[in-house]
Amino acid sequence: MAKVLVVEDNPVNLKLMRKILESLGHSVSCAETGEDGWAIVSAEAFDMIFLDMHLPQMDGFELARKIRGLPGLTAKIVAVTAMAMAGDREKIIEAGCDDYISKPIFLNEFREFLARNLKD
Numbered sequence: 001m002a003k004v005l006v007v008e009d010n011p012v013n014l015k016l017m018r019k020i021l022e023s024l025g026h027s028v029s030c031a032e033t034g035e036d037g038w039a040i041v042s043a044e045a046f047d048m049i050f051l052d053m054h055l056p057q058m059d060g061f062e063l064a065r066k067i068r069g070l071p072g073l074t075a076k077i078v079a080v081t082a083m084a085m086a087g088d089r090e091k092i093i094e095a096g097c098d099d100y101i102s103k104p105i106f107l108n109e110f111r112e113f114l115a116r117n118l119k120d
Contacts, residue, residue, distance in 0.1 A: 002047040002118045003027045007037035008080065009055050013105060017050060020110055034058025041067055046075045048118055053081040061095040068096035076117065
């Protein structure tokens with residue numbers, strides 16, 4: 001079982017990701033703002049962090065940079081975004097994310113991503 005943080009301000013996406021992750025046996029913490037996500041991740045260690053890039057208060061780019069600055073960080077940071085313009089992937093990686101998932105989130109694709117990237 002992996003320990004996962006989901007930082008997402010859209011309640012539908014947050015609920016969907018949480019349900020899928022929990023149904024697969026993972027432990028899930030959630031935050032709806034960048035500041036709340038920062039408070040959680042600076043206090044606890046996670047195996048993976050799913051991060052919306054457009055968040056209120058502190059966006060996902062700033063949050064990813066702050067998370068990368070944490071000593072001993074081992075979590076994989078995955079952007080969850082609808083950004084699909086040329087150069088967006090590079091901006092996401094430069095901010096400190098390891099990978100990204102496109103929105104909208106589709107159940108089968110999300111499960112496949114988890115199977116490839118999260119080990120029980």
